[in-house]
Amino acid sequence: MKKFITLCCACAAMLMLLTAPVASAKELSGKLEIFSWWAGDEGPALQALIDQYKAANPKVEVVNATVTGGSGVNAKAVLKTRMLGGEPPDSFQVHAGQELIGTWVKADRMEDLTFLFKEQGWEKVFPAGLVKQIGTDKGIWSVPVNIHRSNVVWYVPENLKKWGIAAPASWDEFFAAAEVLKAKGIVPLALAENWTINHLWESVALSAIGVENWEALWSGKLAFDSQAGVKAWQLFGKVLEYTNKDAASLSWQQATDMVVDGRAAFNIMGDWAAGYMTTTKKLVPGKDFGWAASPGTGGKFMFLADSFGLPKGAPNRDNVIAWLTLLGSREGSDAFNPLKGSISARTDSDLTKYNVYGQSAAADFSKDLIVGSLAHGVSANEGFMNDFASVMEMFLKSRDAMAAAKAAQQIAVKNGIGK
Amino acid sequence: MAQVELSKVSKQFGATKVVRGIDLKIEDNEFIVLVGPSGCGKSTVLRMIAGLESVSSGEIRIGDRPVNQVAPKDRNVAMVFQNYALYPHMSVYENMAFSLKMAKESRDEIERKVREAAEILELTPYLDRKPAALSGGQRQRVAMGRAIVRSPSVFLFDEPLSNLDAQLRTQMRMELKKLHLKMNTTTIYVTHDQIEAMTLADRIVILKDGEIQQVGTPIEVFERPVNRFVAGFIGNPPINMLSATISGAGPGTMLAMGSLHLPIPPQPACHDGQRVLAGIRPDAIEIGSRLVGLRTDWHVQAEVVLAEILGGHSLLEFTVGDISMIAELEGRIIARPGEKVALGFDLDRLLLFDPQSGLALR
Amino acid sequence: MKRKITLSTIVFYAALILLAMAYLLPAYLTVITSLKAPVDISLPRSWEFPSTLNLSSFGDAFDLLRPNIVNSLILTVCATFFSTVLGSLNGYVFAKWRFPGSEILFTLFLFGMFIPYQVVLIPLFHTLRAMHLYGGLPGLILAHVVYGLPITSLIFRNFYAQIPDSLMESATLDGAGFFSIYTRIIFPLSIPGFVVTSLWQFTQIWNEFLWGICLTRHSANPITVGLANIMAALPVLLIYILLGRYFIRGLLAGSVKE
Amino acid sequence: MRNHDRIKALCTLSPSIILIGIFVYGFIGNTFWISLTDWGGVASLAENPVKNFTGFGNYTELFAGFLGGSFRQDLVNAVYYSVSLLAGAIGIGLFLAVLLDNKPVGEAFFRTVFLYPMSLSFIVTGTIWRWMLSPQGGVNILPTYVGLDPLQFRWLSSTEAVMEFDWQNLLQIALYILAAVLIIWGLWQVKQQPRRAMSRLLVPGVVLGGGAWLGGDILPKALFMEEMHGFNLATLGIIMATVWQYSGYTMALYLAGFTGISQDLRDAAMLDGASSASYYRHIALPMVKPITISAVIILSHISLKMFDLIFAMTGPDNGSTGHPALNMYLTTFRANEFSRGAAIAIILFLIAATFIIPYLISSYRQRRIR
Structure with a gap:
């Protein structure tokens, strides 16, 4: 049976390889505008994809429209004005999950891509849990290009050895280690500007309430001000005591620098930090820096x-479909992800192209329990995200777990979480 | 060649009446000077003639043509402004040529007229200069040149000399007069300087509060002012104005000013005991050898307050009894304060005014 | 006369130099940071000289920003041109051709200078969309021209108010009308006004961010959007230094005389 | 007579009138209308979004609602920010102008140094100052170069606040402020018109203040719970950056004003025995009062629409340095609450209007007199 599936996959892959030249034989021309917030460090990864696309479709002029600004805040705003202005880009970057469903699918702005998934056989190569996040009962709405892991703790093994501690497996272990570090004048946990605080919250909350409760929260089955919800805030409050006080004025890179420079012991950050440390800081994964699940x-x-x-009304629909086909392909995925520092969303990626970290993440992805991130648009819609920032702000000021939990529940109701 | 006629011309800005029903006829080739204190409406009259202000009521005619509705450029008038209004970005030549250019005259014609005007005004060497590179007097001449080139039927001058220093002003005043004699164009000239008025005008129009007080030749307005205002406004140093009482009549008429009693010529317009204002021009007071020509009962002993020598003539401030006056005297008077001198009044030139209405009594 | 060096002169110059240094610090930081290689950049050593000079970030930034610089130049030049020309005509009317209600109208114009841009953002892109101008440079130019009108009209009005009325009257007597007075007398005299207004507009438009980001598609993004620090600041800085004295005069004309 | 030209003048103006009419007044009206609807939520980005009229719901939500807390803090920030910016930029600008007015050697150089920040984009300024004020680098470590300990202040991330008050008592506080204004105004007027000052200003002021103090408990509360807002110390960094950028501008304004004062006047003051300080205090400053007024207007306008600088310096979600203009952007384009964003924009606009309308009216009157 398994063999049969593998065969099918191989056939599909073959087919795809065959269809690709067919597509270019159609001689696509015109333009293709790709809208994203991948500038700077992430630019080369996107460029690799574009280069592949250009090679296949030399007559298409690719417009690489990037809008800089932390985790796409600007880009999302610009995208909205463009959609409202009736000028959708041909294809745009969007986080899988509620950021896609809650905003664009609900507003009926996207084209159903089920046909493409069927044609390419993607329903089998992408993990079902992931496809669930980009689809509704009415269809599948985007093509995933990568998987990032949010709950990773980063450290420098040599430093830990020097300080006589180990990477903590639980928060209790962390607190014990933190006391040691504090006595040495080392910041236990490096933190940066606000969105990274949300990022930390989701890791802490997940450990506090567990996978089932986490999913129950977002399906509306568990209230934010339930006992579990309050527990998450309490633990989070305790963790915050071990972070640097100047967090809000640092970028996430600067927080990572603190770990690299030995001013801090740990940093919880998505695995783009691995990309930053290897590419910009020229560190060797596994040797110069280490990682573990938070x-x-x-x-x-x-x-x-x-x-x-594929937004409705995209000016160059055929070119977009060719683009999406490339994104979902194994070749495209494996060209992009090693550079981006993420892993492929496909279950059949060529792991030899990835570095040590990528390989370990891919291994985890195939065996771990998968949950969606809050801070990066998977679990909740944008309205909730925006209000959650206010709640977080309130909590940072008052450190009142009960009040924060209650507030979170209110905004969940207001923004229709789980509906 | 044009006469200018104003009939019942008024101007109102909102509720304020600036000019109140003026009637004035200016003859062809005449040089008319409008004088009056500031705010008397003289500039407004000029600007209405130019067409820069609309007329609230009444009519203005230039030549035989009513011009109330005629655009300024079509009235064939030229104006010289107080600040000259030279276009700073144009050379002297271009400044003078501008109106001709606007009137679409041919290049040769413009060249000829500008050269001619420049010749008259001795501006030929400066034709390429910008106004900023000229002296005050030269700028003044360019402003005049700009007016001349159009050979307008009426010249309008709005205090053209007030921005010059005293010496230059006298010189330019004379040039202006000579120019008028040469050009023979109807000229209307506004000033608040009565010396300019006296020296330039064929006839002077004295305005106050938007009304004409008197129109007349310089001598007329000086010697026979129609009211106290004109008498006081014209003449420098100003007329000595004293309250007085008339007594007697006919040949025995006497004038009492304080403790001073003097016989005066018969005053048919006055009656015995009438209170009047007596005006004695400073130059109607004599001293020394010039006393000989005066009746002896017009001689008085005066006490010197201050004597000022102004070159060829002198000003003497003095008291007689309890009244004090100023005299303008020929020659250099050297007198110490407190010194007694013999003076004489030429009471043939005495001017009498009604203290209430201010009108001349004659 | 030779100045005596007194204690107060020393204090005076010390204060001046200290302040100048404080003002220059951020510039110093920017320059040395942009000369460092990425590995070299770290917070605790932010004030130190780069260990090796690295000019590549300039080249990289320039390559990356070239289209944005071109966009910004087109945008800034066009918008500055139209808004100053219109502003000059408006200022001419407001200063020299007053009519009943013109002062109220002018005040209503000025009001547009003070509105926060956020207030008009949503209707603005709806309107531009309806006009088929959304997304490209023409739409952005239109927006900058319109919202530049109040300030340019104000600067020119104040500038023209200083030109004596007698110049206008003289030209009227010389036979010039509304447009010929403008083209032959007023316009040639307003070169300093144009310099001042264009500089103001140039700076404003070049530096504007919110609309740049909200009203254009990628290919029309101005430089602030495709930003890299020192590159965005340089042209303005250069122009500014060269024409500094006009700049100051312009600021004054726009704000003081009122 | 000149009707022909008048018509030409009006025609010249008409394109601008139409453009300003639509783009300024029409758009403000449109935004106001949007703020009265419920345009927002999940389907707000549909082709033809549903917009229902809801009256002033968005406004009450902002001022008294549960989730308006961050907006309220932003509003308080904006007030403190404006006041500090005015004080800082005008104070320092004036000081610099006085220094340069004394014609030091290299005046042109110094003038350029003080003015150059003004030509930068806020995005640039923000990025530079973010570096300058980072706690482990920038100005904090400057003292180490002269052998001192580094500063510990967290410029942009401090969560401390001073001068806090409880928003719940908004009404009472508003009454206090009103009373204070009346009393101060009254004291100022008491010399010229004692009776009017007493009856119209002082007495009502005292009554109002006393009433608010005594009856504080019965006044309706703005909120259902305590909510403290104050001057967040983290905004100090933003204020410093803005002052850095704009004090040169006020300096230029004042400097030009000082240069415009005739040398005669200055000489006269010196002969009258005025010291340098009292010359500025009694002669120069009163003479450049219109400059002060326009600087106040321009700076408060800038501080009210502050968006890019904060965005670049502390990022979008840093609550303690938030600002209504930034909040509007996030509410509209991140939370998709278009009507709420419009309401914030209108509130910003109204605040700006309270500054600007009196200024425009007075300048209008002045022009009419002329």
Whole structure:
């Protein structure tokens, strides 16, 4: 049976390889505008994809429209004005999950891509859990290009050895280690500007309430101000005590620098930090820096994924379909992800192309329990995300777990979480 | 060649009446000077003639043509402004040529007219200069040149000399007069300087509060002012104005000013005991050898307050009894304060005014 | 006369130099940071000189930003041109051709200078969309021209108010009308006004961010959007230094005389 | 007579009138209308989004609602921010102008140094100052170069606040402020018109203040719970950056004003025995009062629409340095609450209007007199 599936996959792959030249034989021309926030460090990865696309479709002029700005805040705003202005880009980057469904699918702005998934056989090569995040009962709405892991703790092994501690598997272990570090004048946990605080919250909350409760929260089955919800905030409050006080004025890179420079012991950040440390800081993964699942989340993989969709009214529909086909292909995926520092969303990627970290993440992805990230648009819609920032702000000021939990429940109701 | 006629011309800005029903006829080739204190409406009259202000009521005619509705450029008038209004970005030549250019005259014609005007005004060497590179007097001449080139039927001058220093002003005043004699164009000239008015005008129009007080030749307005205002406004140093009482009549008429009693010529317009204002021009007071020509009962002993020598003539401030006056005297008077001198009044030139209405009594 | 060096002169110059240094610090930081290689950049050593000079970030930034620089130049030049020309005509009317209600109208114009751009953002892109101008440079130019009108009209009005009325009257007597007075007398005299206004507009438009990001598609993004620090600041800085004195005069004309 | 030209003048103006009419007044009206609807939520980005009229719901939500807390803090920030910016930029600008007015050697150089920040984009300024004020680098470590300990202040991330008040008592506080304004105004007027000052200003002021103090408990509360807002110390960094950028501008304004004062006047003051300080205090400053007024107007306008600088310096979600203009952007384009964003924009606009309308009216009157 398994063999049969593998065969099918191989056939599909063959077919795809065959169809690709067919597509270019159609001689696509005109333009293709790709809208994303991948500038700077992430630019080369996107460029690799574009280069492949250009090679296959030399007559198409690719417009690489990037809008800079932390985790796409600007890009999302620009995208909205463009959609409202009736000028959708041909294809745009969007986080898989509620950021896609809650905003664009609900507003009926996307084209159903089920046909493409069927044609390419993607329903089999992408993990079902992931396809669930980009689809509704009415269709599948985007093509995922990568998987990032959110719950990773980063450290420098040499430093830990020097300080006489180990990477903590639970928060209790962390607190014990933190006391040691504090006495040495080392910041136990490096933190940066606000969105990274949300990022930390999701890792802490996941460890506090577990996978089932986490999913129950977002399906509306568990209230935010339930006992579990309050527990998450309490633990989070305790963790915050071990972070640097100047967090809000640092970028996430600067927080990572603190770990690299030995000013801090740990940093919880998505695995793009691995990309930053290897590419920009020229460090060797596994040797110069180490990683583990964030405390209390071993065996759990909190993911976020970038995906591209086809908006209704896209000016160059055929070119977009060729683009999406490339994104979903194994070749495209394996060209992009090693550079981006993420892993492929496909279950059949060529792991030899990835570095040590990528290989370990891919291994985890295939065996761990998968949950969606809050901070990166998987679990909740944008309205909730925006209001959650206010709640977080309130909590940072008051440190009142009960009040924060209650507030979170209110905004969940307001924004229709689980509906 | 044009006469200018104003009939019942008024101007109102909102509720304020600036000009109140003026009637004035200016003859062809005449040089008319409008004088009056500031705010009397003289500039407004000029600007209405130019067409820069609309007329609230009444009519203005230039030549025989009513011009109330005629655009300024079509009135064939030229104006010289107080600040000259030279276009700073144009050379002297271009400044003078501008109106001709606007009137679409041919290049040769413009060249000829500008050269001619420049010749008259001795501006030929400066034709390429910008106004900023000229002296005050030269700028003044360019402003005049700009007016001349159009050979307008009426010249309008709005205090053209007030921005010049005293010496230059006298010189330009004379040039202006000579120019008028040469060009023979109807000229309307506004000033608040009565010396300019006296020296330039064929006839002077004295305005106050938007109304004409008197129109007349310089001598007329000086010697026979129609009211106290004109008498006081014209003449420098100003007329000595004293309250007085008339007594007697006919040949025995006497004038009492304080403790001073003087016989005066018969005043048919006055009656015995009438209170009047007596005006004695400073130059109607004599001293020394010039006393000989005066009746002896017009001689008085005066006490010197201050004597000022102004070159060829002198000003003497003095008291007689309890009244004090100023005299303008020929020659250099050297007198110490407190010194007694003999003076004489030429009471043939005495001017009498009604203290209430201010009108001349004659 | 030779200045005596007194204690107060020393204090005076010390204060001046210290302040100048404080003002220059951020510039110093920017320059040395942009000369460092990425590995070299770290917070605790932010004030130190780069260990090796690295000019590549300039080249990289320039390559990356070339289209944005071109967009910004087109945008800034066009918008500055139209808004100053219109502003000059408006200022001419407001200063020299007053009519009943013109002062109220002018005040209503000025009001547009003070509205926060956020207030008009949503209707603005709806309107541009309806006009088929959304996304490209023409739409952005239109927006900058319109919202530049109040300030340019104000600067020119104040500038023209200084030109004596007698110049206008003289030209009227010389036979010039509304447009010929403008083209032959007023316009040639307003070169300094144009310099001042264009500089103001140039700076404003070049530096504007919110609309740049919200009203254009990628290919029309101005430089602030495709930003890299020092590159975005340089042209303005250069122009500014060269024409500094006009700049100051312009600021004054726009704000003081009112 | 000149009707022909008048018509030409009006025609010249008409394109601008139409453009300003639509783009300024029409758009403000449109935004106001949007703020009265419920345009927002999940389907707000549909081709033809549903918009229902809801009256002033968005406004009450912002001022008294549960989730308006961050907006309220932003509003308080904006007030403190504006006041500090005015004080800082005008104070320093004036000081610099006085220094340069004394014609030091290299005046042109110094003037350029102080003015150059003004030509930068806020995005640039923000990025530079983010570096300058990072706690482990920038100005904090400057003292180490002269052998001192580094500063520990967290410029942009401090969560401390001073001068806090409870938004719940908004009404009472508003009454206090009103009373204070009346009393101060009254004291100022008491010399010229004692009776009017007493009856119209002082007495009502005292009554109002006393009433608010005594009856504080019965006044309706703005919120259902306590909510403290104050001057967040983290905004100090933003204020410093803005002052850095704009004090040169006020300096230029004042400097030009000082240069415009005739040398005669200055000489006269010196002969009258005025010291340098009292010359500025009694002669120069009163003479450049219109400059102060326009600087206040321009700076408060800038501080009210502050968006890019904060965005670049502390990022979008840093609550303690938030600002209504930034909040509007996030509410509209991240939370998709278009009507709420419009309401924030209108509130911003109204605040700006309270500054600007009196200024425009007075300048209009001045022009009419002329």
